[in-house]
Amino acid sequence: MAPDRRKMIVEAATKSFSLFGYKATTMDQVAKLANVGKGTIYTFFKNKEELFEEIISSIVKEMIVEADAAIQPNLPFTENVHRALYRLLEFRSQHQLMIKLVQEEAEMGTLAVSEMLQHVENEIVVYLKQKIELAITKGAIPPANTEITSYLLLKMYIALVSDWERNHAPLSSEQIADIMKVFLLQGLPR
Amino acid sequence: MAPDRRKMIVEAATKSFSLFGYKATTMDQVAKLANVGKGTIYTFFKNKEELFEEIISSIVKEMIVEADAAIQPNLPFTENVHRALYRLLEFRSQHQLMIKLVQEEAEMGTLAVSEMLQHVENEIVVYLKQKIELAITKGAIPPANTEITSYLLLKMYIALVSDWERNHAPLSSEQIADIMKVFLLQGLPR
DNA sequence: TTTTGACTAATTTAGTTTTTCGGTCAATTA
DNA sequence: TAATTGACCGAAAAACTAAATTAGTCAAAA
Incomplete structure (x- = not known):
């Protein structure tokens, strides 16, 4: 063998x-x-960085599988947005390698690491964008700039899941779902 | 004299x-x-940092004045949220000292600077929170966790005004208003 | 043909010296 | 007498150097 x-x-x-x-x-x-x-x-x-890239690539694939598994076709679109995004960020915050890379970026600012994390973020935006475009063609949501919308959605979740924890107690999945429901479903004013 | x-x-x-x-x-x-x-x-x-604090404090006061000036009582609440937040971030992106501090934080990670920028962010959140609480008591918007809501609103604007520019062409005030209207007014689904 | 690890050039680290800088206070000024 | 000053101090940072580490190569071995 x-x-x-x-x-x-x-x-x-x-x-x-x-x-x-x-x-x-x-x-x-x-x-x-x-x-x-x-x-x-x-x-x-070819070199150390390419080895790194291959590893990150397969992690991204894993993440997509996870996110897809969280989606349930019978649920409303916005509910699935929440489920998929939450799962993606949960994955990121639980995966050993991701934790270490985020830490390394914060503490040492390693260039290759920053680039790779940026790449992961881009992949998530692309993934979201596809889902949103699909929802638009299906008529589930009205047309919009899908690139900006995906980007903003991701940033909102990162704000609630990661950034918030820097100065406050972590929010539960339910709390995040509640606050996002306001913005995703009806908007602020009554 | x-x-x-x-x-x-x-x-x-x-x-x-x-x-x-x-x-x-x-x-x-x-x-x-x-x-x-x-x-x-x-x-x-008392020391260099206290001198720094005094300067930042008066800049924050200036920012609040600017934001208040952008608010027009006859406009709907969400429109004013946009106007105030946009003005705040515009101020931040045009004010020499703020530009320099943001740059210094990114390039050298000076601790005192990070703390001060964090402080400015907190002040903005407090300001927003007050406006939101007022709107709730006036019945303009339904009750919600004002702390998280303010925080998320600020993060959304930072995402659109600053973060987006790292990898894309800057968005115009109108584009930002449009995308925010979706989230502030009606939510994603039709 | 595939695998290997000694080798190299370039970068990083560790150790040392020099310089800079925040903050103090005795002398000076008004 | 009260306010102001800048030479001075210790601590911290920068500059410099020598030593060690490491990404990548390639002639030899398997």
Whole structure:
């Protein structure tokens, strides 16, 4: 049984990135963890950053699967927006690697990490945008600038799920659903 | 005519903070600019940070005046929310000192600057909260958690006015008003 | 053909010295 | 006498240097 070296490398790198962050993970470290010569890594990946990209890409795919699983076609569109977005941010706040990367960005501002987190955010916006466009063609919601709307929706959830916690006690899923219902369903005024 | 030393110090410090940022402004610099001995500064202010606080405080007061001026009692509440918030963020994005401080926070993460910007944000939330509470007692909008609502409103505007510009062309006041109208007035679904 | 790890150039870190700066206070001024 | 000043101090930051680390390469080994 020939071991799948590529897979071992990806697994070792994921573990190390999760434990020590991107910067503090050395390629020697990954090679050793993967039981592989360092040169072997470079037969599969052009460089450290490309290895990182591959790992982030598959995490994004995981996130999309999670979000899709949260959606229930019989529920109203706005309810599903909430369920999907909440699941996405929950994933981000529970996934070891994501936690570590957010921490590394805050503490050391590693460029490659900032870019990657930005990339993840973009992917989420694209995902949302598709859902919104689908809802518009189905007539569930009126036409709007889907790019800005998706962007704003994500920012609203990040504000409630992550930013709020910097200075206040965390909000429960229900609290977030309640406040978002105001904006998603009827707007402020009575 | 005895010169008002306190005022000269505050003006010199404001100018220097605006030009070079907080960290790069030295007390010797401020003293020289203010035509004052360094010791004199310390007869009016306990330390550099307190001098900074005084300047930020008066800027916050200016901002509140600006926001209030944007409000027109005959317009609907949500329209005024937009006008006040837009004016506040416009102020922030046009005021030399604010621009410099935001830049300094991003580039060097100066602690005192982060704290001060956080403080400004809090002041805005408090201001908004008061307006919302007033609107609730007047029956213009239904009761809600005013703290979270104000916070979320501010974050939405920051997202549209500042964050969006990091990766896209700036949005016009009208575009922002349009997208906010969706969330403030009717909600997503038709 | 695939894998490897010693090797290299470039970057980062650690250690040291020098400079700068916030804040004080004895001397000076008004 | 009260207000003002700037030389002075310790602490903190910057500049500099030497040493160590590390991403990526490639000739040799498997």
